[in-house]
Amino acid sequence: MTSSADPAVQVSGLTKDFGATRALDGATFDVANGEIFGLLGPNGAGKTTTMRILLTLLKPTAGTARVAGQDVTRDPVAVRQRVGWVPQGHAVDPLLTVMENMRFMCGMYHLAPVAARRRAAQLLEPAGLADHGNKVARVLSGGTRRKLELAMSLVNVPAVLFLDEPTVGLDIAARRDLWTYVRQISRQGTTIVLTTHYLEEADALCDRVAIIDRGQIQATGVPGELKVNYQASTLDEVFLAATGQELAA
Amino acid sequence: MTATNLWREHRVLFGRWLARLRREPLTMLALLAQPMVWLVLFGHLFTKMPVPGGNYLRFMTAGAVVMTTFNGCLTGGVELLFDRESGFLVRMLAAPASRVSLVTSRFMYLTVLTGAQGLVILVAAWMMGVRYAAGIGGIAACLAIGALFGSGITALSLALAFSLRSHSQFSRSPASPACH
Structure with missing residues (x-):
């Protein structure tokens, strides 16, 4: 039984191993209904693995995940009926x-x-x-x-829409045009989870973000609050501080 | 999964394969021209070849149907490899459609396609003077046996398409016409 107050996405201790490699290590986060949520991280951080588990395309090694009130492992078809997805490749x-x-x-x-x-x-x-x-x-x-x-990706009127690097390879005009369309979709009540490594995109679009690195969630919050917490002026600086990286000289 | 949903999935998947064929007129032309080349070229090249029944064209017509079905079905998995490599296959897997429909719709498409090719061969051979002693029933049996044979070959081709990683592996596999 679910209610509209339940989060659109609930992830708890999600872990995924590919052989000896741990791609996702105990990720835990929630996405509220109607929110635009950004999953930020460098290449290989575990963003796409997380998304593919939530889309029921991969089975987690451990942990649980619910999308639109349905368990991704127990009822994958019910999840697929309630979500939309724009993958990185050609759709x-x-x-x-x-x-x-x-x-x-x-x-x-x-x-x-x-x-x-x-x-x-x-x-x-x-x-x-x-x-x-x-x-x-x-x-x-x-x-x-x-x-x-x-x-x-909207043909089934999805409760949750997943966008995997939606603007990669687009010029700045096309990127901003797409942001406008994404905001328009969000205004209609669709929850949006997007992965990106363009941090200005996350800053412009997302209500909340999670920073993921080496399969672990390093920080979660509203971009403005994260900047205050990390005493940073941009999301780039928050990202570097949260992942323990330094700006290239 | 209800019967209505299965029908809707098959309808759009089958329609997609047909639309792709329509967009590539050269492929469609090659598929229809290939059986004609078999008959016109080889049928006349080996007219004097001693064969059971004495008529080489009649002798080779059945073989042309089998070889056309064999080649068409053996390369039938290639389109799914394209879908895998482009990422379109995984997009389809994220939809609530049955996984089985992806395979069965391809079976249906290849059966219809190779059946049409077989029919073209039989009609062309008839126009070139070949007469079928078994009549319409024999022609229907020939096409049905072709479909059954083609199903087995299609199964092999699709299994390879799902288990191999790329086109280059497929082209080096026993399913490639280049290996024959």
Whole structure:
């Protein structure tokens, strides 16, 4: 039984081993409903592993995780029905048109064909893709393709949306355009968990962040409070202090 | 998982394979042209070859159906390797759709595709003078046996696609036409 007061994501002592390598080491954090939560860390810190466990694509070695009130290990299908995901790699079929990609993803979430057409049209409009419906995805620019991936991740009206490095490889204009779209999605009540190593992105978008390094959560909090606690002026300095790293000379 | 949901998954997955084929007209042309090349080129090259029944074209028609099915199904796993390498496969796995549908939809697609190729061969051979003693029932049996044979080969190809890491490994495996 869950209530709207329960966190959208509850992670407790989450651990994941790949052979002898411990990728995630007892991670514990909560994400409140409607929040934009950033998981920050260097490459190989355990961000993507955490996300893949929450998406039921990996099984944890130890610990528990609940997403939208469902246990990721006990009821993975119920979790998949309630979440959306934009992965780091390609989430669109480059040979299908924008509309075909949308309808394909609707079908994977069991929408009837008529409902799928309606839902696709509803999502393409706010994403600014209404005029691109008949374009083959491979001809889209990086930013437009990313927006399509975001629109595809919303077909099931997810309670929690996971974005894995959503703006990597995009120029600054496309990045800011995508931030606007992410804020728009958040305003509709969707909880968003994003991983990024662009700290200005986390500062601009996230209500709260967790800093993860070598599989362990080093700090969690509101960016402004973390800056005060670590006596830092930017999130970059907080990050370096929390992970024990130093700025390159 | 309800029957309606299974149907919806198969509908979009099968539709995706067909749409991809439509977007690559050269691939579609090659798939249809290959059986014709078998018949026109080899059928006439070996006209004088002594074979049971005395007619080489009639003798090779059944073999052309089998070889076309064999090649089509053996390389059938390649598309799933593309999906794996691009990250699209893992995106599909994050959806609530059944994992089995990913495999069975590919089976359905390859059965329809190689069945259509087999039919093209049989019709082309008929136009070139080959007559089928077993009639329509024999043609249906030929296509059904082809589908059964193709299913076994597809299973091997998909197993390799899921167990191998990359295209280069697939192309070095016994499933690659280059290894034949």
